[in-house]
Amino acid sequence: MTNGIMAAYGRSDPNAAYARDYHEGCTAGRILSQEKGIYRLISEKGEQFAEISGKLRYHAKRAADFPAVGDFVVADCNSFQGNAVIHEILPRKSVFIRKAAGTGNTEQVVAANIDTVFICMSLNRDFNLRRLERYFAVAWESGASPVIVLTKSDLCSDPEAFISHVEQIAFGTDILLTSAMEQDGYKKLLPYIPFGRTAALIGSSGVGKSTLINQLLGEDRMETRGLRNDDKGKHTTTRRELFLLEQGGMVIDTPGMRELGLWDTGEGLEQSFSDIKALAAMCRFCDCSHTDEPHCAVQEAIAKGELSKERFQSYQKLKTENRYTEDTEGYLAEKKQKFKNIAKVNKSFRRR
Numbered sequence: 001m002t003n004g005i006m007a008a009y010g011r012s013d014p015n016a017a018y019a020r021d022y023h024e025g026c027t028a029g030r031i032l033s034q035e036k037g038i039y040r041l042i043s044e045k046g047e048q049f050a051e052i053s054g055k056l057r058y059h060a061k062r063a064a065d066f067p068a069v070g071d072f073v074v075a076d077c078n079s080f081q082g083n084a085v086i087h088e089i090l091p092r093k094s095v096f097i098r099k100a101a102g103t104g105n106t107e108q109v110v111a112a113n114i115d116t117v118f119i120c121m122s123l124n125r126d127f128n129l130r131r132l133e134r135y136f137a138v139a140w141e142s143g144a145s146p147v148i149v150l151t152k153s154d155l156c157s158d159p160e161a162f163i164s165h166v167e168q169i170a171f172g173t174d175i176l177l178t179s180a181m182e183q184d185g186y187k188k189l190l191p192y193i194p195f196g197r198t199a200a201l202i203g204s205s206g207v208g209k210s211t212l213i214n215q216l217l218g219e220d221r222m223e224t225r226g227l228r229n230d231d232k233g234k235h236t237t238t239r240r241e242l243f244l245l246e247q248g249g250m251v252i253d254t255p256g257m258r259e260l261g262l263w264d265t266g267e268g269l270e271q272s273f274s275d276i277k278a279l280a281a282m283c284r285f286c287d288c289s290h291t292d293e294p295h296c297a298v299q300e301a302i303a304k305g306e307l308s309k310e311r312f313q314s315y316q317k318l319k320t321e322n323r324y325t326e327d328t329e330g331y332l333a334e335k336k337q338k339f340k341n342i343a344k345v346n347k348s349f350r351r352r
Protein backbone atom coordinates (compact mmCIF):
# COMPACT_ATOMS: atom_id res chain seq x y z
CA MET A 1 0.00 0.00 0.00
CA THR A 2 1.39 3.39 -0.90
CA ASN A 3 1.81 5.90 1.86
CA GLY A 4 0.55 8.69 -0.31
CA ILE A 5 -1.02 12.04 0.33
CA MET A 6 -3.88 10.66 2.38
CA ALA A 7 -1.55 9.72 5.25
CA ALA A 8 -0.87 13.43 5.70
CA TYR A 9 -4.61 14.02 5.80
CA GLY A 10 -4.96 11.51 8.61
CA ARG A 11 -6.36 8.62 6.62
CA SER A 12 -5.92 5.29 8.31
CA ASP A 13 -5.24 2.19 6.27
CA PRO A 14 -8.46 0.46 7.37
CA ASN A 15 -10.30 3.41 5.79
CA ALA A 16 -8.59 2.86 2.46
CA ALA A 17 -9.10 -0.89 2.54
CA TYR A 18 -12.76 -0.39 3.41
CA ALA A 19 -13.19 1.99 0.48
CA ARG A 20 -11.69 -0.54 -1.93
CA ASP A 21 -13.95 -3.30 -0.59
CA TYR A 22 -16.93 -1.04 -0.87
CA HIS A 23 -16.75 -0.68 -4.59
CA GLU A 24 -14.25 -1.35 -7.30
CA GLY A 25 -12.57 1.94 -8.11
CA CYS A 26 -13.68 3.72 -4.94
CA THR A 27 -11.20 5.44 -2.71
CA ALA A 28 -11.10 7.04 0.73
CA GLY A 29 -11.07 10.83 0.69
CA ARG A 30 -11.47 13.72 3.09
CA ILE A 31 -13.78 16.71 2.85
CA LEU A 32 -11.86 20.01 2.70
CA SER A 33 -14.83 22.33 2.35
CA GLN A 34 -18.50 22.36 1.66
CA GLU A 35 -20.80 24.90 0.11
CA LYS A 36 -24.34 24.46 -1.19
CA GLY A 37 -24.03 20.72 -1.65
CA ILE A 38 -20.71 20.93 -3.49
CA TYR A 39 -17.79 19.45 -1.63
CA ARG A 40 -14.07 19.89 -2.09
CA LEU A 41 -12.47 16.48 -1.70
CA ILE A 42 -8.87 15.33 -1.30
CA SER A 43 -7.94 11.75 -2.18
CA GLU A 44 -5.05 9.85 -3.71
CA LYS A 45 -6.30 11.28 -7.01
CA GLY A 46 -5.68 14.81 -5.78
CA GLU A 47 -8.15 17.60 -5.07
CA GLN A 48 -11.49 17.71 -6.84
CA PHE A 49 -15.09 18.76 -6.44
CA ALA A 50 -17.57 16.15 -5.31
CA GLU A 51 -21.26 15.64 -4.72
CA ILE A 52 -23.18 13.02 -2.81
CA SER A 53 -24.75 9.99 -4.45
CA GLY A 54 -28.50 9.81 -4.94
CA LYS A 55 -28.61 6.88 -2.54
CA LEU A 56 -26.85 8.81 0.22
CA ARG A 57 -29.22 11.73 -0.29
CA TYR A 58 -32.24 9.43 -0.29
CA HIS A 59 -31.27 7.78 2.99
CA ALA A 60 -30.21 10.99 4.75
CA LYS A 61 -32.69 11.77 7.52
CA ARG A 62 -30.92 14.64 9.21
CA ALA A 63 -28.17 17.19 8.69
CA ALA A 64 -25.72 14.88 10.45
CA ASP A 65 -26.19 12.30 7.69
CA PHE A 66 -24.54 14.60 5.16
CA PRO A 67 -20.76 14.95 4.87
CA ALA A 68 -19.11 17.81 6.73
CA VAL A 69 -15.66 19.37 6.65
CA GLY A 70 -13.17 16.88 8.07
CA ASP A 71 -15.21 13.81 7.20
CA PHE A 72 -13.55 10.76 5.72
CA VAL A 73 -15.72 9.43 2.93
CA VAL A 74 -15.85 6.62 0.41
CA ALA A 75 -15.96 8.18 -3.04
CA ASP A 76 -15.72 7.32 -6.69
CA CYS A 77 -13.09 9.74 -7.97
CA ASN A 78 -12.60 8.21 -11.39
CA SER A 79 -15.08 10.23 -13.35
CA PHE A 80 -13.33 11.86 -16.31
CA GLN A 81 -15.82 14.63 -16.42
CA GLY A 82 -17.93 16.11 -13.70
CA ASN A 83 -17.57 15.69 -9.98
CA ALA A 84 -16.49 12.78 -7.82
CA VAL A 85 -19.37 10.93 -6.17
CA ILE A 86 -19.48 10.45 -2.40
CA HIS A 87 -21.11 7.14 -1.47
CA GLU A 88 -20.66 6.92 2.25
CA ILE A 89 -19.40 8.79 5.30
CA LEU A 90 -16.92 6.75 7.34
CA PRO A 91 -17.58 6.67 11.09
CA ARG A 92 -16.64 9.90 12.82
CA LYS A 93 -14.06 9.99 15.56
CA SER A 94 -15.35 13.30 16.83
CA VAL A 95 -18.09 15.62 15.71
CA PHE A 96 -18.98 19.25 16.44
CA ILE A 97 -22.68 19.90 16.15
CA ARG A 98 -24.33 23.28 16.31
CA LYS A 99 -27.98 23.60 17.09
CA ALA A 100 -29.49 26.68 15.53
CA ALA A 101 -30.81 28.84 18.35
CA GLY A 102 -34.53 28.77 18.96
CA THR A 103 -35.50 26.64 15.99
CA GLY A 104 -36.20 23.29 17.58
CA ASN A 105 -34.19 20.43 16.26
CA THR A 106 -32.21 22.14 13.55
CA GLU A 107 -28.70 20.87 13.90
CA GLN A 108 -25.65 21.37 11.78
CA VAL A 109 -22.42 19.43 11.75
CA VAL A 110 -19.77 22.12 11.65
CA ALA A 111 -16.73 19.83 11.57
CA ALA A 112 -15.79 16.19 12.03
CA ASN A 113 -12.75 14.15 13.04
CA ILE A 114 -10.98 16.85 15.01
CA ASP A 115 -8.37 15.42 17.38
CA THR A 116 -7.40 18.53 19.34
CA VAL A 117 -9.61 21.51 20.05
CA PHE A 118 -7.91 24.66 21.28
CA ILE A 119 -10.26 26.60 23.51
CA CYS A 120 -9.13 30.21 23.15
CA MET A 121 -9.79 32.93 25.68
CA SER A 122 -8.02 36.25 25.93
CA LEU A 123 -6.54 37.66 29.11
CA ASN A 124 -8.48 40.90 28.98
CA ARG A 125 -12.11 41.85 29.37
CA ASP A 126 -13.17 38.73 27.50
CA PHE A 127 -11.83 36.48 30.30
CA ASN A 128 -14.71 34.63 31.88
CA LEU A 129 -14.42 31.31 33.70
CA ARG A 130 -18.08 30.49 33.27
CA ARG A 131 -17.79 30.84 29.51
CA LEU A 132 -14.68 28.70 29.58
CA GLU A 133 -16.71 26.00 31.31
CA ARG A 134 -19.19 26.11 28.45
CA TYR A 135 -16.52 25.73 25.82
CA PHE A 136 -15.05 22.91 27.86
CA ALA A 137 -18.38 21.11 27.83
CA VAL A 138 -18.63 21.57 24.05
CA ALA A 139 -15.17 20.07 23.62
CA TRP A 140 -15.87 17.00 25.76
CA GLU A 141 -19.16 16.53 24.00
CA SER A 142 -17.48 16.45 20.60
CA GLY A 143 -15.02 13.67 21.35
CA ALA A 144 -11.97 15.85 20.63
CA SER A 145 -9.32 16.50 23.31
CA PRO A 146 -9.35 20.05 24.67
CA VAL A 147 -6.32 22.29 25.23
CA ILE A 148 -6.82 25.72 26.78
CA VAL A 149 -5.09 28.68 25.11
CA LEU A 150 -4.97 31.94 27.03
CA THR A 151 -4.26 34.61 24.42
CA LYS A 152 -3.09 38.24 24.57
CA SER A 153 -0.84 37.62 27.56
CA ASP A 154 0.90 40.89 26.61
CA LEU A 155 -2.23 42.75 27.76
CA CYS A 156 -2.13 41.17 31.20
CA SER A 157 0.20 42.09 34.05
CA ASP A 158 -0.25 38.89 36.05
CA PRO A 159 -1.04 35.92 33.77
CA GLU A 160 -0.12 33.43 36.52
CA ALA A 161 -3.10 34.56 38.56
CA PHE A 162 -5.40 33.80 35.61
CA ILE A 163 -3.77 30.43 35.08
CA SER A 164 -4.42 29.39 38.67
CA HIS A 165 -8.10 30.29 38.25
CA VAL A 166 -8.31 28.29 35.05
CA GLU A 167 -6.57 25.31 36.67
CA GLN A 168 -9.47 24.99 39.07
CA ILE A 169 -11.86 24.14 36.27
CA ALA A 170 -9.45 22.53 33.81
CA PHE A 171 -8.87 19.23 35.65
CA GLY A 172 -5.42 18.62 34.28
CA THR A 173 -6.07 19.87 30.75
CA ASP A 174 -2.98 21.61 29.37
CA ILE A 175 -3.04 25.41 29.57
CA LEU A 176 -0.97 27.45 27.09
CA LEU A 177 -0.17 31.14 27.33
CA THR A 178 0.31 33.00 24.05
CA SER A 179 0.89 36.49 22.76
CA ALA A 180 0.86 37.59 19.16
CA MET A 181 3.51 40.12 20.17
CA GLU A 182 5.97 37.26 20.56
CA GLN A 183 7.10 36.05 17.18
CA ASP A 184 7.15 32.38 18.14
CA GLY A 185 4.23 32.38 20.57
CA TYR A 186 2.04 30.27 18.30
CA LYS A 187 4.65 27.48 18.28
CA LYS A 188 3.36 26.31 21.66
CA LEU A 189 0.38 24.87 19.77
CA LEU A 190 2.46 22.76 17.39
CA PRO A 191 3.13 19.73 19.67
CA TYR A 192 -0.64 19.16 19.75
CA ILE A 193 -0.91 19.03 15.94
CA PRO A 194 1.57 16.34 14.83
CA PHE A 195 1.57 14.77 11.37
CA GLY A 196 -1.82 13.34 10.44
CA ARG A 197 -3.66 15.00 13.35
CA THR A 198 -6.38 17.61 13.03
CA ALA A 199 -6.91 20.63 15.26
CA ALA A 200 -9.49 23.40 15.48
CA LEU A 201 -9.80 26.64 17.45
CA ILE A 202 -12.93 27.76 19.26
CA GLY A 203 -13.56 30.81 21.39
CA SER A 204 -15.35 34.15 21.32
CA SER A 205 -14.95 36.68 18.55
CA GLY A 206 -11.81 38.76 18.79
CA VAL A 207 -9.77 36.56 21.10
CA GLY A 208 -7.14 36.00 18.41
CA LYS A 209 -8.09 32.75 16.65
CA SER A 210 -7.44 34.08 13.13
CA THR A 211 -4.17 35.57 14.27
CA LEU A 212 -3.04 32.18 15.58
CA ILE A 213 -4.27 30.30 12.50
CA ASN A 214 -2.49 32.69 10.16
CA GLN A 215 0.72 32.27 12.14
CA LEU A 216 0.36 28.48 12.08
CA LEU A 217 -0.12 28.58 8.33
CA GLY A 218 2.63 31.12 7.80
CA GLU A 219 0.51 32.85 5.19
CA ASP A 220 -2.58 34.93 4.73
CA ARG A 221 -5.40 32.50 4.18
CA MET A 222 -7.25 34.87 1.89
CA GLU A 223 -4.85 33.74 -0.80
CA THR A 224 -6.37 30.29 -0.70
CA ARG A 225 -9.78 31.54 -1.79
CA GLY A 226 -11.10 31.08 -5.26
CA LEU A 227 -10.75 27.43 -6.26
CA ARG A 228 -12.74 27.03 -9.40
CA ASN A 229 -14.69 24.29 -11.01
CA ASP A 230 -15.00 24.87 -14.71
CA ASP A 231 -16.18 21.38 -15.56
CA LYS A 232 -19.75 22.38 -16.19
CA GLY A 233 -19.05 25.89 -17.29
CA LYS A 234 -20.13 27.09 -13.86
CA HIS A 235 -17.92 28.99 -11.48
CA THR A 236 -18.09 27.65 -7.99
CA THR A 237 -15.96 29.36 -5.44
CA THR A 238 -15.38 27.26 -2.39
CA ARG A 239 -13.24 28.44 0.44
CA ARG A 240 -10.94 25.78 1.77
CA GLU A 241 -11.68 25.09 5.41
CA LEU A 242 -9.21 22.30 6.18
CA PHE A 243 -5.56 23.30 5.91
CA LEU A 244 -2.42 21.23 5.88
CA LEU A 245 0.38 22.77 7.92
CA GLU A 246 3.91 22.75 6.58
CA GLN A 247 5.27 20.70 9.46
CA GLY A 248 2.44 18.14 9.22
CA GLY A 249 -0.91 18.23 10.97
CA MET A 250 -4.05 20.08 9.93
CA VAL A 251 -6.25 22.93 11.07
CA ILE A 252 -9.98 23.13 10.41
CA ASP A 253 -11.57 26.57 10.45
CA THR A 254 -15.23 26.71 9.45
CA PRO A 255 -17.51 29.67 10.14
CA GLY A 256 -19.77 27.42 12.24
CA MET A 257 -16.91 26.42 14.54
CA ARG A 258 -16.61 30.03 15.57
CA GLU A 259 -20.15 30.23 16.80
CA LEU A 260 -20.05 27.14 18.98
CA GLY A 261 -20.41 27.26 22.71
CA LEU A 262 -23.61 29.28 22.77
CA TRP A 263 -25.64 26.18 23.49
CA ASP A 264 -24.88 23.16 25.50
CA THR A 265 -25.51 19.48 25.82
CA GLY A 266 -25.67 16.69 28.35
CA GLU A 267 -22.66 14.43 28.19
CA GLY A 268 -19.96 17.07 27.99
CA LEU A 269 -21.68 18.99 30.76
CA GLU A 270 -21.37 16.06 33.15
CA GLN A 271 -17.74 15.60 32.23
CA SER A 272 -16.67 19.18 32.72
CA PHE A 273 -18.52 19.31 36.03
CA SER A 274 -17.31 15.95 37.27
CA ASP A 275 -16.55 17.47 40.70
CA ILE A 276 -20.20 18.45 41.20
CA LYS A 277 -21.32 15.07 39.95
CA ALA A 278 -19.05 13.37 42.50
CA LEU A 279 -20.46 15.54 45.30
CA ALA A 280 -24.02 14.88 44.19
CA ALA A 281 -23.38 11.15 44.52
CA MET A 282 -22.77 11.74 48.25
CA CYS A 283 -26.06 13.56 48.90
CA ARG A 284 -28.44 11.67 51.19
CA PHE A 285 -31.23 11.67 48.63
CA CYS A 286 -30.45 10.32 45.20
CA ASP A 287 -32.90 12.78 43.61
CA CYS A 288 -31.46 15.69 45.61
CA SER A 289 -31.99 19.03 43.87
CA HIS A 290 -29.11 20.54 45.92
CA THR A 291 -31.28 23.42 47.10
CA ASP A 292 -32.70 22.87 50.59
CA GLU A 293 -32.56 19.12 51.25
CA PRO A 294 -30.83 17.96 54.44
CA HIS A 295 -27.39 16.36 54.10
CA CYS A 296 -26.79 17.77 50.66
CA ALA A 297 -23.09 17.25 49.89
CA VAL A 298 -23.15 20.00 47.25
CA GLN A 299 -24.53 22.65 49.63
CA GLU A 300 -22.12 21.48 52.34
CA ALA A 301 -19.16 21.85 49.95
CA ILE A 302 -20.32 25.38 49.09
CA ALA A 303 -20.67 26.21 52.81
CA LYS A 304 -17.15 24.93 53.47
CA GLY A 305 -15.79 26.91 50.53
CA GLU A 306 -14.73 23.76 48.69
CA LEU A 307 -17.00 24.48 45.76
CA SER A 308 -17.63 27.98 44.51
CA LYS A 309 -21.21 29.14 44.45
CA GLU A 310 -20.70 30.63 40.98
CA ARG A 311 -19.49 27.34 39.60
CA PHE A 312 -22.52 25.53 40.99
CA GLN A 313 -24.83 28.23 39.59
CA SER A 314 -23.33 27.98 36.15
CA TYR A 315 -23.81 24.20 36.31
CA GLN A 316 -27.48 24.66 37.27
CA LYS A 317 -27.94 27.24 34.56
CA LEU A 318 -26.49 25.03 31.87
CA LYS A 319 -28.65 22.16 33.05
CA THR A 320 -31.86 24.12 32.75
CA GLU A 321 -30.86 25.69 29.45
CA ASN A 322 -30.15 22.26 28.17
CA ARG A 323 -31.89 22.01 24.84
CA TYR A 324 -31.08 18.39 24.47
CA THR A 325 -34.05 16.83 22.80
CA GLU A 326 -34.86 13.18 22.36
CA ASP A 327 -33.65 13.57 18.83
CA THR A 328 -30.14 14.54 19.85
CA GLU A 329 -29.97 11.74 22.38
CA GLY A 330 -30.87 9.37 19.60
CA TYR A 331 -28.07 10.82 17.57
CA LEU A 332 -25.57 10.24 20.37
CA ALA A 333 -26.70 6.65 20.81
CA GLU A 334 -26.22 6.21 17.09
CA LYS A 335 -22.77 7.78 17.30
CA LYS A 336 -21.77 5.33 20.02
CA GLN A 337 -23.00 2.45 17.89
CA LYS A 338 -20.92 3.77 15.02
CA PHE A 339 -17.83 3.86 17.21
CA LYS A 340 -18.49 0.23 18.12
CA ASN A 341 -18.90 -0.60 14.45
CA ILE A 342 -15.63 0.96 13.37
CA ALA A 343 -13.87 -0.83 16.22
CA LYS A 344 -15.24 -4.06 14.78
CA VAL A 345 -14.15 -3.12 11.26
CA ASN A 346 -10.67 -2.24 12.48
CA LYS A 347 -10.44 -5.53 14.35
CA SER A 348 -11.43 -7.54 11.31
CA PHE A 349 -8.76 -5.76 9.25
CA ARG A 350 -6.12 -6.58 11.84
CA ARG A 351 -7.06 -10.25 11.63
CA ARG A 352 -6.59 -10.39 7.87
Ligand SMILES: Nc1nc2c(ncn2[C@@H]2O[C@H](COP(=O)(O)OP(=O)(O)OP(=O)(O)O)[C@@H](O)[C@H]2O)c(=O)[nH]1
Nearest residue numbers: 151152153179180181205206207208209210211258
Ligand atom coordinates in the same frame (compact mmCIF):
# COMPACT_ATOMS: atom_id res chain seq x y z
N1 LIG B 1 -2.37 42.67 22.06
C1 LIG B 1 -2.68 41.56 21.39
N2 LIG B 1 -3.60 41.63 20.40
C2 LIG B 1 -3.91 40.50 19.72
C3 LIG B 1 -3.32 39.25 20.06
N3 LIG B 1 -3.84 38.32 19.23
C4 LIG B 1 -4.73 38.94 18.43
N4 LIG B 1 -4.77 40.26 18.71
C5 LIG B 1 -5.62 41.29 18.05
O1 LIG B 1 -6.98 41.06 18.42
C6 LIG B 1 -7.84 41.37 17.32
C7 LIG B 1 -8.74 40.19 17.00
O2 LIG B 1 -7.94 39.08 16.59
P1 LIG B 1 -8.46 37.95 15.63
O3 LIG B 1 -7.35 37.00 15.42
O4 LIG B 1 -9.11 38.52 14.42
O5 LIG B 1 -9.61 37.29 16.53
P2 LIG B 1 -10.61 36.08 16.18
O6 LIG B 1 -10.71 35.26 17.41
O7 LIG B 1 -10.17 35.39 14.95
O8 LIG B 1 -11.99 36.80 15.93
P3 LIG B 1 -13.20 36.35 14.96
O9 LIG B 1 -12.66 36.32 13.56
O10 LIG B 1 -14.23 37.41 15.16
O11 LIG B 1 -13.66 35.02 15.45
C8 LIG B 1 -6.94 41.76 16.18
O12 LIG B 1 -6.89 43.16 16.13
C9 LIG B 1 -5.59 41.19 16.55
O13 LIG B 1 -4.52 41.92 16.01
C10 LIG B 1 -2.35 39.22 21.13
O14 LIG B 1 -1.78 38.18 21.50
N5 LIG B 1 -2.08 40.41 21.76
Ligand SMILES: [Zn+2]
Nearest residue numbers: 283288290296
Ligand atom coordinates in the same frame (compact mmCIF):
# COMPACT_ATOMS: atom_id res chain seq x y z
ZN1 LIG C 1 -27.60 17.58 47.08
